[in-house]
Amino acid sequence: MKRLLLILAMAFAVPVLADDSMPPAPYAYRQLENAAQEEKAQALMVTIRCLTCQSQSIADSDASMAGDMRNQIRQRIAAGEDPEAIRSWLIARYGEYITYTPRVTSITWPLFAAPLLLFAMAALLLRKRFRRNGE
């Protein structure tokens, strides 16, 4: 009986909303009036990671926190702040993880070195073959 009641309770459970019901921030979904500034903001927003949906950029995400981040980025760019200064401000708080534009650091250098290394290796291996064909 208890089990049946439990199953019935589960069947009629109301899903709990795990998001807020606040209206979005002023510039979360509204573009800046100045097209050049909006373009700058957009270019920055597509390269900033959403912290709620971690594989999306804040430009793609409908998470409320991403909306608040877009709002803040648009307002700061409208106030004349440089996009790279805003990126640095975010990196100072969330680390390199927040940006989709990796920089060369002590951990990321293999990313940049690997293609060069592979190209050099391929050239070395194929050198003989090219020479043979040339004869």
Next chain:
Amino acid sequence: MSEAAAPKASRWALWLPLALFGAFVGLVAWNLIHPASSDVPSRFVGQPLPQFNLPAAAEGRPGLSRADMVSGKPKLLNVFASWCVPCAAESAQLAQLAAAGVEVDGIAIRDHKADLAAFLQRNGNPYARIGSDDVSAVQLAIGSSGVPESFVIDGKGVIRHQHIGVIMPDDVPKLLAKLQEAGR
């Protein structure tokens, strides 16, 4: 592969693709069983709190500004919201910390006054002050990536420790130790 090259290939080279495939499967399996943490720790630990001044979020509790946090005594800054389901699970632990003499200050993220009042009515109110952050501005300024999160702030307003997620009963002694450490 040309037919002439096949007999020349040594034995181990023949097994190499399979070995590489096995290593790849192993790597995938390992990461499926032990998924990486999705927590994003704040890089702002060790930095002084930024300037902020938030209006009151609840009746009977004043709002929260940076000046309120710089009082010479360490405090716990709890970032929460009434719409955040796990936040209700840490209220007993916050009450326990408050009973131990810790000042717990809250920042309510994107919260309606009525919802927050009902939340505090239901789960108790361990907060001395609650500031209302409707556009997550202070949350972003201190490097917090979600709710709930708690920060140990020392008497000078410097962030000394970040706790990501719900404060479980086991975490209370740890946080008390961090608060004591911040008071030294």
